[in-house]
Amino acid sequence: MKKDTHPENYRLVVFKDVSNDYAFLGKSCAASSETVAWEDGNEYPLIKMEISNTSHPFFTGKMKFIDTAGRIDKFKKKYARFTKPAAKEEESKAE
Numbered sequence: 001m002k003k004d005t006h007p008e009n010y011r012l013v014v015f016k017d018v019s020n021d022y023a024f025l026g027k028s029c030a031a032s033s034e035t036v037a038w039e040d041g042n043e044y045p046l047i048k049m050e051i052s053n054t055s056h057p058f059f060t061g062k063m064k065f066i067d068t069a070g071r072i073d074k075f076k077k078k079y080a081r082f083t084k085p086a087a088k089e090e091e092s093k094a095e
Contacts, residue, residue, distance in 0.1 A: 013045045017052040
């Protein structure tokens with residue numbers, strides 16, 4: 001293998017799917033502030049993922065709705081101000 005091909009921090013890390021607690025050991029240079037003890041007794045940096053091959057509908061064949069970050073509530077809250085004036089106008093027209 002050629003020298004200096006990989007970054008300095010290319011190392012073993014644990015990837016964990018937070019939707020179903022599936023975890024696997026792989027290599028990455030992604031930054032992480034958390035660590036986890038792995039099956040071999042060593043500690044590795046932990047990278048949390050929202051979806052992996054064990055929870056993705058393409059691989060599982062099941063549609064599953066995951067809203068871990070509250071994105072729908074955040075969207076509704078953000079755009080709620082645009083729906084309220086329209087509702088008030090309709091009420092005033094009805095009177």
